[in-house]
Amino acid sequence: LVLHEALGKRVLAAWLETVGIEPSFHAIDLLFALAKAAKPHASLDLAGGTVAYEGGRLTAQNEPTPPKNEYLIPIARGENLLSPCHMCLWWENADTANGMHEKGQNIYKKATTTKISFDTINGSLFVRPRRHGDTILVGGMHKKVKKLFSEARIPLALRDRLPILCDGDGIVWIPFVALRDGADRGKKTERFTLLYNEKSI
16 A cells, blocks of 8 residues: 555545445554555455455455355265365275275366374364354464465455364364364374365365
8 A cells, every 4th residue: 555544544435435334433444454564365344344455456345254155064985075165075094095086186177185083083074164263273272264364375265165174173174274283193094185176266
């Protein structure tokens, strides 16, 4: 942001009005700081909508940021079609995996894989979208998923689409972002591969 602060805030106030968000002094101060920081990906939840900063541009949504499609899908060994996010998750035994998931690459094109020890899992596995306030245990600390997404530079549009793998204790794996501490340390190792279409990323 190269404008003088006073002028810049007037411009932001006018812009907020055009996108239907209340231009309160607090909102303008937050938005000015966001634009000045010029982070690759950042967003603000304001009264009346959400403002995102990506690639040097501000965009606004007049809807709250919670995930658009709430779902909970149990995960079983083999192929799991995740229709809400247009992806597929394969669960295989890492020692005997025969690459069966690779057949899906004809459709989904790309993949990201992690290994998880099933004896570290509490109860059943399932996937769901991200939720407000989500955290995952990484590096000995419970870190906010929102911050991890930002640090990993995950595009805003993809953050609501990524399926998050969970068990009875919470989040186990966030594709492209993090694996829960200790989830890969155990005797019985399983391989999880998320397949996706590169055009949708």
